[in-house]
Amino acid sequence: MTQMMKAAVYHSLEDIRLEERPVPEIGAEEILLRTLACGLCGGETMAWYKKSEPKVLGHEPIGEVVKVGSEVTDFKVGDRLFVNHHVGRVDSHLSRRGHFTRDPFYSSMKLDPGGVCEYYRVTAQHLRMDAHKLPESVSTEAAVTIEPWSCVLSGLKVCNIQPGDTVAVVGAGFMGQGFVHLAPLFGAGKVVALDFSDWRLEKAKEFGATHTINPKTEDAVQALKAVNNGRLADTVIVIAPFPQAWADAEKLVEVGGTMHLGAPLAPGTDWVRDGSRAYFDQITITSRYSSDHTDTYSYIRLLESGRIMAEEAISHRFEIEDSAEAFEMLRLAEKSLKIVVYPHGIPEEMKNA
Template identity: 80%
Template sequence: MTSNMMIAAVQYAIDDIRIEERPVPQIGSGEMLLKTLACGLCGGETMAWYKTEPKVLGHEPVGEVVELGAGVTDYKIGDRMFINHHVGRVNSHLSRRGHFTRDPFYKSMKLDPGGVCDYYRVSAQHLAMDAHVLPDGISTEEAVTIEPWSCVLSGLKVCHIQPGDTVAVVGAGFMGQGFVHLAPLFGAGKVVALDFSDWRLARAREFGATHTINPKTEDAVEAMRVLNNGRLADTVIVIAPFPSAWDQALALVEVGGCLHLGAPLPPDIDWVRDGNAAYFDQITVTSRYSSDHTDTYSYIRLLESGRIKADQAISHRFDIRDSPEAFKVLVEAEKSLKIVVYPHGVPTDTQEAA
């Protein structure tokens, strides 16, 4: 590196993304500095209640090793790597019970300073828990999906899907498309995507949906029974973060099925169920926050095997200096899926009209 300063996209508010100069992070013993090759933008960054202070945008980067701290011997300069932005620990009550992501330690571990910047530092704990040298068969763009769709995989693990089950996904944005696409790997038979956007429903077909329903133009419950031999869905996954969407999702679950909450409602928003039905319907409600190192490892193996069409999920590419425009596309959430920002310029072999 020829300079100790770098460019970063800093989020101050939903409509306030600034391009700033920041110092290149200094690494210590056991740590590593990576050059950011690409970073995805996450829909979670559009939830104003989830962001509490100005921060460097992005937590889905793929990087190239440019500097190694003392004692780091498992990696070398030039390695292309994915390193999860949050990592857990082994020695805690929650971790020992498998809830790595709910241990407060997990969220305290972050990439320094973030993803949409020229360089980022990773700690020794990151390297110990969830660091991966990417195989040549996984492109940098495909690798951008590792963090978010590992969260999808993590959620599907708790959905109780049995071979041949009908699975419905309410909300067909990027994360919803992930649930549609990965559900058959967990045994799903029919996969039904629901969304108000016909464009997103068409994309869901490309990612493996066997049926689609637009609740804006048809009765979703009736349509589900028609396509599913008179039954509702065995598992329903709801991504849309609105009480009305959760109500719609619950109405689509068959007796004895599973309702998976794939995204949170804002704080202090109540969601009320009928207590009598909650008892007799025997519907299991599950949720899963983020992904741990076991999910990441599984997803990377699936990606390398060719089971996942990650490249088809990339809809927009931006240079880092165009991050405000990239974030605007993310917020508008119209005809977009995964938006990728390139801190060192969009490669000419991947450029497409945004």
């Protein structure tokens, strides 16, 4: 194994560079993984969300153990692992109340140096809280969806869905498709996908949408009522991170329903609501940042049981040398879902998938 490795480094939205970085050194309670594949997340295109620059791109890797510290006993060389990029702790006020991801400790824990690189280091706390040996039945590409769609699962836990409820999903990108696909596992009856892209709406049908609406060509409120017995949706999940999308999504929520915020607005962005409706319509507003160890554990079991069409969500594959092109495709957000980068080369069997 060499001392240097390739890494795709984010400098700005228009500047993704392939650089040489040292292979991380590990401590006695840590492990080193060889990156098998890493997904790209739409959150990485939100420049305001980047806490520091430059940084190694990607936080959705799947890896194979290549080195273990002297005190590591639960993992061995050759194990194929999912390790969540952030992990929490149990001994804090927020964690004890179930808010693991909002404890500042959570975001301080990171994979070293990131996901789109040839090797990454996993700390002892990662191994204690959220590291999983992958079942043989779960492919590496399916496993790439664990981190992002565990966030979907986490969000659905607070959506107050009752058996048979109508769920509307505003925004049918990769994360929106996840909400469409997993909502029936939480009891949803009708699942309505809304997006300006007919291509994405067709994909939503493949992932289980019972109805689709393109607000660019039809009145969304009237179209929703037409397919839902004259009612609005019991739960509306809005993925599009724009104030107008939030305002439009609120118009789709039935009295007594839930509106779930599936992605954040930029800091300092106002979201103005009708105060009368906010009181009388008894709409519950929910949000959920990221996923914790309970979410990833649940999602992996769903994957293993065959309940999730994870591989079908992979739309494009890139070599690490083409990371800038992959990121540009992610940024444009046109006809793509989950984009995966292979730091050691795309496997032959996947090149024509």
